[in-house]
Structures are given as C-alpha cells and as structure tokens.
Amino acid sequence: MIARALATTALALAAAGCATTGGDPRDPLEGVNRAVFAFNDKADEIVLRPAARLYRNVTRQGLRDAVRNFFNNIDDLFIGANNLLQGKGETAVNDWLRFAFNSTLGFFGVIDWASDMGLEKHNEDFGQTLASWGVGDGLYLVLPLLGPSTLRDTAALPVDWEGDLVQQHEPVDERNAITASRVVVRRADLLGASRTLEEAALDRYVFLREAFLQRRRSLIYDGRPPRERPPAE
Amino acid sequence: MKRLLAGLAMLLVAAAAAAGMTPPDELVKDVMLDIQRAIVQDQDLQKGDRAKTIRVIEEKALPHFNHVGMTALAVGANWRKATPEQKRRLAEEFRALLVSTYASSLSAFGDQKFDFRPLRLKPDDTDVTVQVRVLQPGSQPVAVDYDMEKTPGGWKCYDVRVAGISLVVNYRTEFSNIVRDKGIDGLIDALAAKNKSLAAKHAAASK
Numbered sequence: 001m002i003a004r005a006l007a008t009t010a011l012a013l014a015a016a017g018c019a020t021t022g023g024d025p026r027d028p029l030e031g032v033n034r035a036v037f038a039f040n041d042k043a044d045e046i047v048l049r050p051a052a053r054l055y056r057n058v059t060r061q062g063l064r065d066a067v068r069n070f071f072n073n074i075d076d077l078f079i080g081a082n083n084l085l086q087g088k089g090e091t092a093v094n095d096w097l098r099f100a101f102n103s104t105l106g107f108f109g110v111i112d113w114a115s116d117m118g119l120e121k122h123n124e125d126f127g128q129t130l131a132s133w134g135v136g137d138g139l140y141l142v143l144p145l146l147g148p149s150t151l152r153d154t155a156a157l158p159v160d161w162e163g164d165l166v167q168q169h170e171p172v173d174e175r176n177a178i179t180a181s182r183v184v185v186r187r188a189d190l191l192g193a194s195r196t197l198e199e200a201a202l203d204r205y206v207f208l209r210e211a212f213l214q215r216r217r218s219l220i221y222d223g224r225p226p227r228e229r230p231p232a233e
Numbered sequence: 234m235k236r237l238l239a240g241l242a243m244l245l246v247a248a249a250a251a252a253g254m255t256p257p258d259e260l261v262k263d264v265m266l267d268i269q270r271a272i273v274q275d276q277d278l279q280k281g282d283r284a285k286t287i288r289v290i291e292e293k294a295l296p297h298f299n300h301v302g303m304t305a306l307a308v309g310a311n312w313r314k315a316t317p318e319q320k321r322r323l324a325e326e327f328r329a330l331l332v333s334t335y336a337s338s339l340s341a342f343g344d345q346k347f348d349f350r351p352l353r354l355k356p357d358d359t360d361v362t363v364q365v366r367v368l369q370p371g372s373q374p375v376a377v378d379y380d381m382e383k384t385p386g387g388w389k390c391y392d393v394r395v396a397g398i399s400l401v402v403n404y405r406t407e408f409s410n411i412v413r414d415k416g417i418d419g420l421i422d423a424l425a426a427k428n429k430s431l432a433a434k435h436a437a438a439s440k
Contacts, residue, residue: 024406121373192341199431200334202407202423210403218397223376225397 033142037205052187066110071182073102073109078163082124086132126160127153131220148212257381257388258352261363272343283435286336299389300328307404311412319417326424333431359383
C-alpha cells in the first residue's frame with residue numbers, strides 16, 4: 001500500500017522533473033531526484049520540521065533520551081539478524097543480548113543498560129547486508145518522503161519493513177501512530193545536522209548526496225572503509 | 234625550591250620541544266578538551282555568542298589545521314590550474330566557511346563525552362588518523378576521525394571525517410561542478426557570496 005503510493009508519486013515526479021543533470025555517473029536521474037528533493041524539502045519545512053521542533057520544545061532531554069532508546073531498542077533484533085546474515089555471528093549475539101537486557105532490565109528499552117555493560121550499539125539494515133554480499137550501490141535515488149537512497153537500498157526496503165517490529169504491529173491505527181512518532185523523534189535528533197547542511201552547502205542537493213553516499217560506504221564497511229586518500233599537495 | 238621546580242619544568246618543556254612535538258593523538262585530545270572547558274566555563278559560548286565562538290575557534294583550533302592543504306584537497310585536480318592569488322583567495326574563503334559552520338555547532342559540544350582512541354605512533358609516521366568517538370546515550374557513538382600530517386610546525390589536520398563523512402571529499406564534487414560551469418573565479422565568488430550571506434544571517438539573528 002505504502003509502496004504503491006510511493007511508486008505513483010515517484011512516477012508523477014519523474015514525469016514532472018526532467019530538469020538538467022550534472023552528468024555525475026552515480027546519479028543519472030539527477031533531474032528527477034532534484035524534483036523529489038525539492039518536494040521532500042517542502043514537506044519537511046511544512047510538516048516534519050515544525051513537529052520535530054515542537055517535540056523538542058515541549059520535552060526534556062531525559063524524556064527524549066528515553067524515547068530514543070525505546071525506538072533504537074526495537075531495531076536491535078533486526079540489526080542482529082543482518083549481522084548474522086553478513087557472517088558476523090558474535091556481533092549478532094551482541095545485538096540480541098542488547099535487546100534482551102534492555103527490553104527487560106531496561107523497561108522495554110527505555111534505559112540502555114547494555115551500552116553501559118559494554119555491549120555496543122550497531123547500525124545495520126538489509127541494504128548493508130546486500131552490499132556485504134557484493135551487491136553494488138546502483139544509481140542514487142531520492143525517494144519521496146524517505147529521502148536519499150540507492151537502487152540497492154531501495155530494493156532492500158521491503159525486507160527492512162518486514163524486519164521492523166513497528167511495521168508488524170497490529171492494529172494499523174496504532175502502528176501508524178507509532179510510526180509517525182518515530183519519524184518525528186528521529187527528525188528532532190537531526191535538527192542540528194540539517195542546520196549544518198543549510199550552512200555548509202553551496203548546493204544542498206549535491207552536498208547531501210555526497211554525504212549520504214560517503215555515510216553508506218562507511219556503514220557498509222562498519223566504519224572502516226578502505227582508505228581512498230587523494231594525493232596531498 | 235619553587236624556582237628550582239619552575240626551572241625544571243622549563244627544561245622539560247625545552248627537552249620535549251627538542252625531542253619532537255606533541256604526538257597527534259595527544260594534540261587532538263588537548264585541543265578538544267580545552268575547547269570543551271572553554272564552553273563549560275562561559276555562558277556566552279553556551280548561548281551561542283557568535284563573535285566569541287569564532288574567536289575561540291580561531292584561537293584554539295585553527296592553528297592546528299592546514300587550511301591550504303584542506304582547500305587543495307577539496308578543490309582537487311583544479312587546484313593545479315589556479316594562480317597563487319586564486320589559491321590564496323580560495324583558501325581564505327573556504328577557511329571562513331568552515332569556521333562559520335563549526336561555530337554553529339559548537340555550543341552542543343559542552344556536555345559531550347569523548348572516547349579518545351590511543352594511537353600507536355611509529356617514529357617515521359608522517360600521516361596518521363586520530364580517532365575520537367563522541368558518546369551519546371542510546372545511540373551508536375559518532376566516530377570523528379582527524380587525518381593529520383607531520384609538518385615542521387607540528388602535526389596539522391588536513392581532513393575531518395564525521396561518521397565516515399569526509400569534509401574534504403564532500404566538498405570536492407560541489408567545487409568541481411562550480412569550476413566546470415563558472416571557472417575558478419566562479420568558485421571563489423560562490424564561496425565569498427555564501428560567506429557573506431551567512432554573516433548577514435547571523436548578524437540579523439544576534440540583533
């Protein structure tokens with residue numbers, strides 16, 4: 001249902017956005033992507049950013065930490081599954097232990113005891129798992145509402161949704177409410193980053209694309225990508 | 234006794250200077266903690282007093298950056314085509330942009346906890362990466378990596394990677410797009426215009 005709505009929006013925007021392209025080989029759909037980027041930006045400005053600011057203004061840091069922990073804890077099961085699929089058994093066990101401790105002793109994940117115990121939090125998704133199996137990025141895509149992605153990561157999304165406990169939650173109205181809250185909570189954490197983007201970038205589209213692709217590469221290699229050092233002057 | 238101790242301390246400092254320079258990992262740690270201390274002790278900095286924040290950055294952080302080298306890396310292949318005057322302007326404007334961006338995020342620095350990773354420095358190392366992790370409860374720590382090179386004036390940073398995102402690499406595509414369309418002078422103009430609009434924005438905000 002969501003997927004179909006997204007596909008329709010993407011098509012509509014594709015038809016609308018036949019603008020110039022910068023000729024970047026990683027981004028052949030730049031014209032379309034820029035149109036979606038502009039659309040997302042507007043949606044963010046009108047809906048998401050005000051909601052995130054409101055959330056930030058009416059809550060205290062302690063509560064925000066608890067809520068963030070709660071949502072992050074939910075992810076740990078699927079993160080562990082991805083680590084297992086990538087052949088990192090020990091890391092998977094680490095993630096599942098995190099989930100076990102934090103869900104019980106940590107009151108449904110609200111307190112992150114596991115980090116204090118030295119069980120480090122990881123970042124995995126099915127796109128990274130596919131990458132570890134040798135699937136390349138594919139072209140760069142900006143998805144409506146979801147933002148920067150690659151062809152590989154977009155193809156991995158249905159699996160990510162399948163593995164997301166929130167998306168498995170019934171009934172649907174509760175699921176939607178939880179999903180919406182999570183989006184706002186995550187956006188609130190990025191308020192600083194988006195301001196930095198605003199200030200640092202000459203061309204925000206390009207700046208975000210480069211940052212996203214670098215970040216994905218770093219995540220795929222678990223923070224230790226092979227070094228590409230340019231020749232120093 | 235006091236004088237003796239002072240003399241001894243001076244001797245030690247001189248010896249350290251002669252033996253080499255502050256190792257890069259210690260340097261990063263010293264500078265970061267020094268800046269953090271400044272923020273913790275100063276209400277104005279916590280509130281985001283811009284002029285003061287920029288002064289702190291200029292004073293404490295900038296001496297340890299090779300901003301010409303950074304600019305060269307960000308400009309990439311086009312750097313060699315630039316005249317000395319263009320290089321000077323590029324470095325100046327890029328430096329101003331980085332300081333401005335840094336200044337906007339500095340107030341958040343006050344209550345952060347760091348995990349400084351020790352570096353195994355070999356005597357003949359001239360190019361190293363110093364790793365710091367910014368710890369935040371409930372989330373994955375954010376890796377901040379400083380690429381540093383040894384120069385006669387001490388270890389200098391020529392790139393910062395935050396969460397795997399290299400500052401220098403991130404600007405490279407933007408810069409080369411602008412140079413392709415408008416030449417090197419076009420890039421200088423674009424950077425200068427950006428800096429001007431940021432300065433105007435912050436001046437308006439502080440009024």
